[in-house]
């Protein structure tokens with residue numbers, strides 16, 4: 001009913017129940033955070049388990065909405081999945097369907113990676129096209145071309161990719177760019193291809209190594225993962241079996257918490273991480289003026305005093321600077337002592353956080369794939385909205401360092417990739433809560 005005190009011509013904004021994170025900025029964060037397993041390894045290893053036709057166990061699994069969504073998709077294919085104490089038990093003996101519908105794939109792009117294992121196991125697969133998203137077009141041409149080179153017929157029709165092959169045959173496949181998803185789909189299909197497959201210009205990310213280790217534990221023959229050339233010697237499908245794997249630490253979660261020290265002039269230690277996976281960030285954090293200490297084997301401490309120094313930064317495929325930490329670093333550079341330039345080379349539209357940071361007072365101009373960030377004395381708290389997972393993390397970091405109160409919405413993005421996000425910041429002394 002219309003509020004009588006408001007003239008009828010004025011639109012009344014209905015209060016929403018949308019959850020938000022409320023941050024009161026300005027407290028230096030001090031303390032230690034334990035890092036979870038890497039989302040982007042777990043999701044693909046869940047898909048890889050389809051190949052085993054047996055029981056697999058994935059350890060060190062973060063409790064994330066993406067993991068639950070992928071479990072739903074796998075159950076829909078016939079898998080039995082249990083998630084307890086950060087451990088996933090996946091029984092794929094009952095998998096009897098080779099179709100991943102739009103309902104699932106549209107909610108979780110990573111699930112597109114079931115294409116390779118379904119094709120390998122059933123000689124056919126029907127998987128919904130994931131479509132674009134807030135950060136870019138996200139094409140799948142390299143997945144398609146790779147599978148065709150393995151001998152599959154691949155047709156894209158009515159929003160679905162249909163792939164079938166009476167037999168997959170090893171091939172030498174050069175990727176025009178080192179796509180993670182394409183490397184994974186090709187690797188997962190070629191594990192059972194006849195003969196040898198070589199993926200040239202493969203993605204070299206640590207998550208690819210984790211997936212390859214899991215495949216090898218299942219009886220596959222994959223070598224070279226972590227380099228630009230992955231060699232897969234095909235084995236018969238029925239020789240693959242169940243296996244247990246530990247998930248590597250999430251370098252992006254670790255990076256986000258290390259950056260919190262810079263956002264708040266604090267001292268943050270992350271444990272259970274792998275410093276070798278974070279050298280590009282560590283180098284940039286040092287350049288911004290923070291002190292970085294490494295404690296073998298799995299701990300990094302960052303201490304920040306004063307304002308960050310401006311830097312220039314370009315995102316690159318691993319081992320270059322990760323696109324996923326571009327937005328969080330931008331939140332820090334917004335208050336740097338000078339002007340920084342950030343160039344995004346992986347996605348065509350990954351500066352969605354800029355408009356929101358501007359609402360907090362940031363002086364950022366975007367030209368093409370470059371952003372010019374003129375450091376200001378301080379950000380001021382505002383109502384802001386996450387457009388994707390890492391933009392959401394960036395806004396929380398910005399809020400932690402800002403003067404006053406910030407309200408961050410769009411939390412379903414953050415919950416996709418950060419387990420216990422606010423609780424971990426609370427543990428570091430932040431004034432933060434979710435309502």
Ligand code: EPU
Pocket residue numbers: 040043109110136137138139140141142143144177178179180181182203323324346347348389390417
């Ligand atoms: N690309 C093509 N053709 C293809 C495949 C990719 O042009 O066939 C382009 C994409 O459009 C994009 C670039 O290549 O511009 C990189 O794509 P890539 O395939 O490497 O990315 P992805 O596998 O879809 C994963 C992560 C992303 C991360 C990127 C880059 C998962 C689930 N996602 O995506 O992480 O940004 O690699 O490192 O592993 C996230 O976690 O939310 C996230 C976006």
